[in-house]
Amino acid sequence: MSDKVKTGVPQPQINPEYMVKISNDAHVRMLIISTVFVASFQHVHGNTSHDIWLSLERAYVPHTSSREYTLKTQLLKIEMKGDETSSAYLTRAQEYSDALANIGEPMKDKDIVMLVILGLREELNSIKSTIFHRHPLVMFSKLHSLLVDHEYLVKKTPTDVTPVQAFVAYSGSSCNMAAPHTVIPIPSSDQI
Structure with missing residues (x-):
């Protein structure tokens, strides 16, 4: 009870x-x-x-047709903004790619690479053809180091060279005025 x-x-x-x-x-x-x-x-x-x-x-992970359309459109139209670093640009592309994979619609790595390269700013045009002509095509994971290195080289200006370095480089190149294929004899010790 x-x-x-x-x-x-x-x-x-x-x-x-x-x-x-x-x-x-x-x-x-x-x-x-x-x-x-x-x-x-x-x-x-x-x-x-x-x-x-x-x-x-x-x-x-909202899998709707509109979400898929939005993500694919964002990736297809991705462009590097004027002041955007290559790291930020690649992160943005990676976020779109990951979101598509999360909803079960992953894109091929080579397609992502092509879209990202096409969206680079004009100042990076010289690297576009270099990347496109590599066989096999560069993987997305390798793009970061290539773009960062290229940005560094593009932004490096002649003012990075000190006047002393410029003088040494200029003097060193003008010391030997002989023709490119001319052999310059080295004096022996008894000629000195």
Whole structure:
């Protein structure tokens, strides 16, 4: 009669596994939240780990035709902005590519490389043909180092050379005025 109140209705009993489940869920919530990037906190909603997971999934994996169209259009029309670094540009392209892969519509690496190269600023035109004519085509993961190196060389100006270096370079090139294929005899020790 201890389980029943005088009305004859049994009283609810606490499941002993309930506290273990609550504790485990709190750990999982903590793991999820601790791995979420700060900018993504706006998408974290819910009281359970399952709710938080679903809210992040809804935010980052909405597979709709319009989302697919938008991402593909953004990648097809990607262009490097005037003041944008190559790192920022490639990161933007990578985000579009990753988002497409996340919704089950990945693009081929070579297609991404071609679109990214076509969208480079005019000052980087000289590297476009170099990359396109490589066989096999450069992988997307290798583009960063190629573009950063090229940007460095393009931005390096003649003012980076000190006057002393310029004089030495000029003097060194003008010391030997002989024809390119002329052999200049080296005097022997008894001629000196």
